[in-house]
Amino acid sequence: MSDQDHIFMQAAMEEAKKAGANGEVPIGAVLVADGQIVARSGNATILNSDPTAHAEINVIRARCKEVGTQRIPDHDLYVTLEPCAMCAAAIAFARIRRLVFAASDPKGGGVLHGGKFFEQPTCHHKVDVAHGNLSEESGAILKEFFAAKR
Amino acid sequence: MSDQDHIFMQAAMEEAKKAGANGEVPIGAVLVADGQIVARSGNATILNSDPTAHAEINVIRARCKEVGTQRIPDHDLYVTLEPCAMCAAAIAFARIRRLVFAASDPKGGGVLHGGKFFEQPTCHHKVDVAHGNLSEESGAILKEFFAAKR
Numbered sequence: 181m182s183d184q185d186h187i188f189m190q191a192a193m194e195e196a197k198k199a200g201a202n203g204e205v206p207i208g209a210v211l212v213a214d215g216q217i218v219a220r221s222g223n224a225t226i227l228n229s230d231p232t233a234h235a236e237i238n239v240i241r242a243r244c245k246e247v248g249t250q251r252i253p254d255h256d257l258y259v260t261l262e263p264c265a266m267c268a269a270a271i272a273f274a275r276i277r278r279l280v281f282a283a284s285d286p287k288g289g290g291v292l293h294g295g296k297f298f299e300q301p302t303c304h305h306k307v308d309v310a311h312g313n314l315s316e317e318s319g320a321i322l323k324e325f326f327a328a329k330r
Numbered sequence: 331m332s333d334q335d336h337i338f339m340q341a342a343m344e345e346a347k348k349a350g351a352n353g354e355v356p357i358g359a360v361l362v363a364d365g366q367i368v369a370r371s372g373n374a375t376i377l378n379s380d381p382t383a384h385a386e387i388n389v390i391r392a393r394c395k396e397v398g399t400q401r402i403p404d405h406d407l408y409v410t411l412e413p414c415a416m417c418a419a420a421i422a423f424a425r426i427r428r429l430v431f432a433a434s435d436p437k438g439g440g441v442l443h444g445g446k447f448f449e450q451p452t453c454h455h456k457v458d459v460a461h462g463n464l465s466e467e468s469g470a471i472l473k474e475f476f477a478a479k480r
Contacts, residue, residue, distance in 0.1 A: 230391055231400040231423035232382065241380055250381040265447050266423070269416035269440070273381035287452065290419070294452030295445015297415050302437065302444030 181313045185280055188212055188258040189314045193282070195222040195235060196260045196321055202227060206321045209235035209259040211243050211252075218255070219243040235259055236267040240274045251275040260318040262311065265290030268297035272305040281311045282318035331463045335430055338362055338408040339464045343432070345372040345385060346410045346471055352377060356471045359385035359409040361393050361402075368405070369393040385409055386417040390424045401425040410468040412461065415440030418447035422455040431461045432468035 188210055195208025199222025211219040221238035225231055236259050244250055256278040257271060262285040269290075271279055281291070290297050292311075297303055338360055345358025349372025361369040371388035375381055386409050394400055406428040407421060412435040419440075421429055431441070440447050442461075447453055 225400045225423075229394050229398050229400055231394060232387055232391060232420050233400075237382055241382060244379050244381060248379050250375045250379055250383075264419055265415045265440070265445060265450075265452070266419035267416075269414055269419075270382050273375075273416070288454075289452065290415070290445070290447075294450040295415060295440070295447055297445055300415075300444040302415070302439065304438075 181280070181310060184215070185258070185310070185313055188217065188256075189260070189280065189282055191217055191220060192235075192258045192260050193314060193317060193321075195220050196318065199223045199235070200321060200325050206325050207235045207259065207261045209239045209257060211239045212256045212258065213243075213252075213254060219246075232266065234264065234267050236263050237270055240270055240276075244274065253277055256280065260314070261285050261322065262289035262291050262293070264288050265295055265297055269303075271307060272298065272303050275305055276307055278308040278310070280309075280313060282313055283315040283322070284311060331430070331460060334365070335408070335460070335463055338367065338406075339410070339430065339432055341367055341370060342385075342408045342410050343464060343467060343471075345370050346468065349373045349385070350471060350475050356475050357385045357409065357411045359389045359407060361389040362406045362408065363393075363402075363404060369396075382416065384414065384417050386413050387420055390420055390426075394424065403427055406430065410464070411435050411472065412439035412441050412443070414438050415445055415447055419453075421457060422448065422453050425455055426457055428458040428460070430463060431459075432463055433465040433472070434461060 200206030350356030
């Protein structure tokens with residue numbers, strides 16, 4: 181995990197906070213190409229009435245639309261929580277090069293938990309995965325959000 | 331599998347054929363509520379420059395947007411091929427009641443194969459699953475498509 185990773189994860193964390201302020205589950209993501217952030221989003225499932233509008237899916241769709249292709253190799257994705265099975269598969273379909281996530285998610289994660297998508301023979305793209313950066317801050321934001329809900 | 335199931339799967343097959351005619355992988359889906367088709371789509375990942383634009387995701391997004399919610403219980407989804415991990419998770423997030431698929435997909439499926447999403451403790455919604463209806467026709471369309479590609 182480099183200093184640059186930390187900067188990009190902080191940008192993802194800002195998106196998570198914005199999402200939380202909108203009543204969405206506070207998870208944020210940024211997509212990086214050539215050392216620049218090219219897409220940023222938080223969860224927007226309520227705002228968009230779209231169960232697939234997770235932060236990761238939002239940035240992948242936005243960037244793919246912008247460049248006019250369904251595959252964006254040479255892009256790295258930073259997200260504040262371990263991606264679910266849906267997002268892990270979408271990351272592979274988009275041919276994302278590297279995935280960095282902050283907190284792990286035993287309840288809903290699909291990378292280290294559940295079906296561990298990237299480890300399955302049904303996954304046809306190798307993604308470089310790193311995690312742990314800013315995991316405590318990410319976890320704290322999520323805990324606070326769900327505590328306030330109850 | 332009822333006569334009604336057969337009719338709805340035939341409608342999904344029509345969407346698969348339309349997708350194939352557009353150069354997309356020939357997979358189709360319909361969403362059914364109260365015995366009526368409320369959304370229909372084929373794969374559109376190339377047309378939309380969107381790696382997440384699988385037939386299942388397209389109908390879920392369209393219907394959720396139409397009714398203004400991210401959850402559509404009392405909806406049944408018919409699709410011509412076993413959903414991948416991405417679509418299986420989206421189906422659970424949308425709270426789809428029943429999933430009927432035609433052909434199974436050992437290479438990319440996420441229901442009977444790979445991480446078997448619905449069987450994981452990270453899946454928090456029980457979906458009633460049936461399969462096999464029109465599986466030969468669905469498999470034949472896909473085989474023909476990929477043979478023509480080579």
